[in-house]
Amino acid sequence: MPDLDPATTALLTVECQNGVVGEESALPELAKEARDSGMLGRVAALVDAARGAGVQVLHAVAERRPDGLGANTNARLFRAAEKLPVRQLSGSRAVEIAAPIVVAGQDLVVRRLHGLSPMAGTDLDPLLRNLGIRTLVVTGVSSNIAVPNTVFDAVNLGYRVVVPADAIAGVPASCTAEVIRNSLALVASITTAGELLAQWVPLRRASA
Template identity: 65%
Template sequence: MAADARLLAQVDPATTVLLTVECQQGVVGTDSALPELAMAAQESGALSNVARLVAAAHGSGVQVMHALAVRRPDSRGASRNARLFRAAERLPVQQVVGTAAARIAAPIAVSEDDLVVRRLHGLSPLAGTDVDALLRNLGCRTVVITGVSANVAIPNAVFDAVNAGYVAVVPEDAIAGVPAAYVPALVRHSLALVATVTRTDDVMACWEGPQRPTESGGVSPVRGGK
């Protein structure tokens, strides 16, 4: 599959970070505290597409960063200023640091080169966390945003990335939310206004190997060496 020239320029491995958002066992795994969301992530293929993108990033030198939402055992510092936070305190599975629920979920493979950022508060993977500083130190210009949920954390990540000066790329088949019908509406009416909306296969085509321009203005893989 030939890569799109515009997308290829945006997701250059040298200046791109793949961000997975809350892809942890207690959120999208088999023992999720949010079974409806976990089912949506699995049945839509979003979780497997995140795993495919992570594998492609590992193979092409793209930095992978995992943003996790966790709690201390005593919940010290956790946000309580919204219904969502108060409801989370009553869930049967808690995303406590060091427990299975707070680990990255299968089938996503974690490399020793991946960066993992854990937040104890708030709605956004970027605001008030180490993510922005790490992105800048990595020389990042584009953030490919994947994971859950399309209801809260994903739009927060996209808007905060754009506000911080990054190009946001969203593979729409690698995000999930509930109900499922809400996701395409969010993408069309909100995310597409500020981010490059694409699909997993299109991003992977950009990371499969060296590319060269074609006469038609597109790009195709370079064969027979670098």
């Protein structure tokens, strides 16, 4: 993987929120995979190291209004979400970023009320362009839907995308490897959390 310029690189966490990957998740199987695989811990380490290296950190959150106004109903996934015991309601604990990931004051949080991707119809693209970002590191969940959507949308918009394979998760666990091998590797640079940390941690020490 080539070197990433902190000035033009951003790290994005996708749906790493309590109601998705936290202990009170609406999707307990996905939450268990995210925790047991170590994915959440690796994302937390990447967020900390990126911030220390001068890489902009952004968090993409999926939420909905209590009345559902503006939410999609055109797919089975959306209709099923309405019936789950935990709902991703705006302002609730469910839409807060899950531990051990820490949100700092300089991070940007991008929220959406609709769709499958944090890049479509949100502020994410203009924010990245205003920041001068050319490379987007995508982490989080799920490798089934939101992560591939994010990667494809970013590539279509002209960004170079990097995916640390062990910092995304989906269900079943085998899905992640298949999606990476057969889809994401065709459009993004595939790396690991360790390789990114090897670049960013020394930069943090140098600027300390």
